[in-house]
Amino acid sequence: MEDISDVEIIAPNFKKRLSGVTSTIIQLIPVQRTLGQKVAVLGPGLPDSLPHIGYSALLSLWRRPKNRALRVWHARRNIEMLPALFLRDILRMKLKIVFTSASQRKHSGWTKFLVRQMDAVIATSNRTAAYLEVPSTTIMHGIDTQRFFPAADKAAAKAALGLPADKKIAGCFGRVRHQKGTDLFVDSMISLLPQRPDWIAIIAGRATSAHVSFENELKDKVKAAGLGERILFVGEHTDIPDWYRALDLFIAPQRWEGFGLTPLEAMATQVPVVATDVGAFSELLVTGDNETGILIPAKDLAAMTGAAATLMDDQKRLLLAGERGLTRATDDFSIAGEAARIGAVYEKLLSSAT
Template identity: 70%
Template structure:
């Protein structure tokens, strides 16, 4: 007999994993959605699909993510089936400290891994916590330079099936209610000063006035104190007379479909921990103009086989680099093809999972 839909409680229970079958615990001790939370949400299902016995722990995660419960921690004195110890993969200070207590005070058979995405020197407290780790991962070469302990660089990957080129760009645009005729340049992510949304808008006001064949898209959400910042940008665009060509489309869960409408992507951040948007664009065969922050210089290839440009985070540089790609169809198309190859070969999420797995196995 057919069964009705499961209740939320049933769904949550169905995703609970027996801790005896968990080799790696991925704690998430922060309720608010963040880059770390997003990383765990994306990684755990792929890790399990590839045979790694991983489960999440903590609030702020979708109920369908395979997870253990806090009461299961009392069973950590027993090693998992077929292993001498478990791995606790922390990504924040608040997740390192309890693991140190469980391993060193309660003598639970744990090995602790910490992933750092920091773009600055660590505080003394954080350095002390990191010094107690069994293994440390840096998300980029730049991040590794801020660590004073031995570490392994494992860069983030993306779902290269979800982020992939459209069969027909005009059809992709029509599906989202866009005019299929002009070319589009986009800037996706949270709308705020740190993310450089104002740099992108100012660059578009300068560039689109003399390029009638181009439009621009700003996709992303403004929250809290950044709502007024977004309102000011929208008002600036209206005053420029380009409100019908510089489009603020808000936040979308199908952001991969919006990438498929683009011919060029700009990552205008003033600061970034890692930053996935250039990879998402490149995997969609879209070249990237990115500022020299976070991991961007390690993601975007310049020179031979270029996938885009890396520039200082200032308006003049952004206008110049973006104009070069907008005005050169051949260069832009070749860079897009190189971008697709580069992202597919080097930045799949499956590749990230296997590199993480190698760190776990060494422990």
């Protein structure tokens, strides 16, 4: 446990189940620490390797940290904003509250009320910022280029995973469910692969219990199409960067998304992207000149199939889009850059008068 007197930023995580928010915290905290941000986590569902404080440490929040007039509480959910308001406004503890919003829909009255009480608000995309009714700072998520980087040898990367080294591979990664558009990816591959014997497809990700029947229906559809050995469900993996490195094309088929890191993960591994226009995808990809991939309307199977065919059938365009995606991911979307921009928001609050 961290000494609370040394902690200047508290990052609560009040949800046990792994989610995108939890994953963001897990990836960001170590980078923030290397930048000198004195941040610690609070709550369940986080690895022991992260700096933690216990709930009993909250009793010390009436006292200032070393060398600062106050602390920052960085909430990412309603359930993390509410206790911070209690600590700050009822118990009069020395806190400023930051809230990060990734939502791209109209907020409930309750959420609007909570957000209005914040000392600073961060939006994860310009599209998200448009739904906020308070001033905000847009800080997009970054990618850890120490984990996500191109394969030195694409054929070897495929062989290491037991995939055919002589085939090109299209991939779709993430939870297997309707919202994620896994069925659209499968349907597009069923349409495309019979005419393209040099390509196969993989779906990497887990179907939770509520979505197992959905996954089984997709597997049955693939089998009925005679493509059981060319459209592969490979399950969930902790070494997901290795699977990206085996790809030649990534497809993000989501019907809805809050932010969505998968296109960025693909770009960082030099893989071109076809993505639906949801979440922050339109702000991650470059289309037209200097394209890193192709953006298509959500829920449009014909557009997805056509965009994938365009890249599959044009090797020069495929490779060039991958190279440009790598440059964009590393230059504009590093996780160190994200952490530094968040740190600037913290510093403004930490330096303010109580």
